Amino acid sequence: MATTAPRYTKVAGVHVAYKVAGSGSTDLLVIPDGLIPIEAMETEPSFARFLRRLSGSFRVITYDRRGMGLSDPVTTSDPPTLEQWVEDAEAVLSEVGSDRAAILAMAEGTFVAALLAAMRPERVSHLVLVNGTPGVTAEPFRHWGVAANTLELLDETIEQQWGEVDFGIPLFAPSAVGDASYREWIKGAAQRSLSPATANAVFDVLFRSDVRDVLPSIRAPTLVIHRSGNRYLTSEHGKYLVEHIPGAIYREVEGADHVPYLGDHGPILDAVEDFLAGSRRIVDTDRFLTTVLFTDIVGSTEHAARLGDHGWRLLLDDHNAIVRRALADYGGREIDTAGDGFLATFDGPARAIHCARAVCAAVRGLGIEIRAAVHTGECERVEGKIMGIAVHTGARLASLAGSGEVVASHTVKDLVAGSGIAFDDRGLHELRGVPGEWRIYAVAESDFVG
Template structure:
C-alpha cells in the first residue's frame, strides 16, 4: 500500500490536512493526541504498520489537527478550542464524503471525540478512546488528575528540550533507549509544532473538562488504557468507561502512554475486534437525545415598557426585536425552538458560538432601546416535534432567571467547554436552582 496523498479541507479560514487509505466497510477517523505530522508519521515503521492494519478493515481517515503538522498553524493568542476542532473534523468528514464514522481519539484527541459523539450521534458509528481523560488536572472530586503546579513545571522543562526527543521518556518509555526511535521522535516534534505552540497546545488540552458529557454518549464505545501509563493515570480510563453508558473497557499491559510504544499490535487488535462486531450492524443510534447548548433570552423590564408604549407600539417593537434576534441566530447557526413571551429558546451545537450569539443579540437589540438577559447551559436534551425537553432546559431557564440586565450568565459546564477561547468569565458564585438538584457554579461571560 502506497503512502496516501495529503489533501486539505477548508474549515472557515483554516485548512485542515488529511489522508485517506483503505476501502473497508466502515469509516474510521483517527484523531491524534497533542501533536502530529501526517508525512513524518509514515517514516516510523511502527506507525506505518499500524495505519495499514487499521486500513485493512476500514476506510481510515488520518488528520493533523489545527495548529499542528501540515494543517494551518495558529498564533499563541488564538489556540483552537474543542468547538473549533469539532468544526474542523466536520469539514474533513464532509470533504471525504463520510456521513457516519467511528471516532478514534488518542490521548488529547479523546475529549474532542467524546464531545463530537455526544453532540453529533447521527454522524457517529462508534467511539474508541485510548490513553485519554475526561479531565486532566486534579480537582477536589478528581484527585488522580495531574497536579497543576507539577504540570506547569513539566511544561517549563519541556520547552527548552523541544525537538531533541527527550519527551520519549514520558510518552513511550519502553523506547527511550532506542536511538533510532528517539531521533525520529525529535524530528516528529520539530515538524509537528514549534516549542511555544507545543507548550500552548498541551496546556490548553489539559485545561478542559468534559466529565458532564460522558453520560450523554450513547454510541457503542471502547475505552483502552494501559495499566501503568507513565503519563496519564489509568484511573482516567476507568472513569471514562464507568460514566459512558454501556462502554467496554479494556486495560492493557504496559507503561507507554502513546500506543506506538509497547505492544501496538494489542491496541490495534482490540479495535479490530470491536469494529468487527459493528460491521453489518450499522443501525444508527437514536438521535432524539443529543448534547446541546441551550440559550434563553428575555427582555428586561418588558412589562413596564409595554405599559409605557401601549399595546400596538409594543407589539411592533417586539416584532422588530424578533427580526434582530433571528438575524443573529442565522449568523451563528442557532436553532430557534420557540419564542416565550418576549424571549427566545434556542439551541446550539457549540457553546462558544452560543455565547457569541447571545452577545451579538444583546448589542443588536440595544439599538432598539431594549436590554436583554441571557442564560446558557450545555447538557443532554430530548428533541421533540416542535420543542425540547430535559433537565438541561430547566437548568438554562433557571440560569437565565438569575442573570442581570445585559448579562450573559452561564453554567460552569459551558465555561469548561470553551477553554482556550477569548471569552473571559466573572465568577458569580454557587447557586441553588429551583427544582434542580445540588448547587450550580455560575459565571458571567465577557467578550
C-alpha cells in the same frame, strides 16, 4: 499501506488537511494524542505499523486540527475552540463521503471524540478510547498520573525550547528511553505541528479541556482500552470514562507506554478489531448533546407599559431582527420564541456565548438590555422541538443573569477552555426543579463586547 497524499477541505474559510488509507467497509477516524501531525505519522516506524494494520481492515481517516500541521494556523488573539475541532472532524468525514464512522482516539484526542459522539450520534457508529482521559489538569484527574505536571513543564518551555521533550519520554514512552531516533522524531513532530506562537494559542484547548459532563450523553458503543502500567495517565482515567459513558466496556492490557503505538500494540489492535467487528447496537439519534441559549428583555413589562401596545410591538420587531441576525451570524438555530424571549441551539458553547454577547451589545441601541444564559447538555428532539433537563437548566440559569449579562454553567466553562473567554465565578446555586447545586459563571466584563 496505500495512502493518499494530503488533501484539504474548508470549514468556514479554514483549510483542514486530511489523509485516507485503506479501503475497508468500515470508516475509522483516528485522532492521535497531543501534537502529532499527519505528515509525521508515517515517519515513525511504530506509528506507521500501527496505522498499516488498521488500514488492512478499515478505511483509515486522519486529519490535522486547525492550528496544527498542514491545516491553517491560528493566533493567540483567535485561538481554536473544542467545538471548532469537532467541526473540522465532521467536515473531513463529509469530504471523504463518510456518513457514519467509528472513531479511535488516543489520550487527549478523547476531548474531540467524546464531543463529536455526543453532539452527532447519527455520525458515530463506535467509539474507541485508548489511554484516554476526560481531563488532564482539572481535579481530581491531575493526581492520576504525572501528565499534569509534565504538561506544566512543557508549557514553560514553549518560548525558548519548544519541542524539547526529553524530560517526558521516560514518563509517556518508557520503551523509547535511549532511542535517539524516537527522540528526534517526537521533537520534529512537535515543531512541524506547531510554531511556538501557535503552541501558545492551542495549549489550553489541547491539554486543559474537561469533557466529564459530556460523557453521560454518549450513546455510541464504546470501548475503553488502557495500559496497566501507564504512569503518565493511570488507569483511573480509563475507569472513570467507563463509569460515566453508558454501556462502555473496559479492557486493560499490559504495557507501560502511554503512547499506544509504542511497545507491543498487538493487544490494543486485537481489541479494536474484535470490538468493531462484533459490536452492533441501535443508537437513539433523537437524543444528542447540544448547547442552549436563552435570552429575554430586562424590564419588559415596564417597557411595554411605557411604550403602549403599538410602540412595544415595534420595539419587539427590532429586537427580534437583531436576535435572528446574530443567530445567523453565529450558526444558531431558533427553536422557540415567546413574548420577548428566545430559545436557540448551537453546536458548541463558544459560539453561543459570542452570539449572546453580540445581541447584548446590539440591543443597547434600542434603549433596552437583555439577559442571557448558556448551557450544554443532553436534549431530545420531539416533532422539531427540543426537550430535556438541559432545556430546564438553561431556563433556570437565565433567571440568575443580571441586566446586560451572559451567565453560563460549569459545563460550558469547561468546554470553552483555551477559547479566550473569561468568566467571573458567581458561586453555587440551587435551580428550581433541577437536581443538585450548580456553580454559575458570568462572562467577564473585560471579555465583553460592546
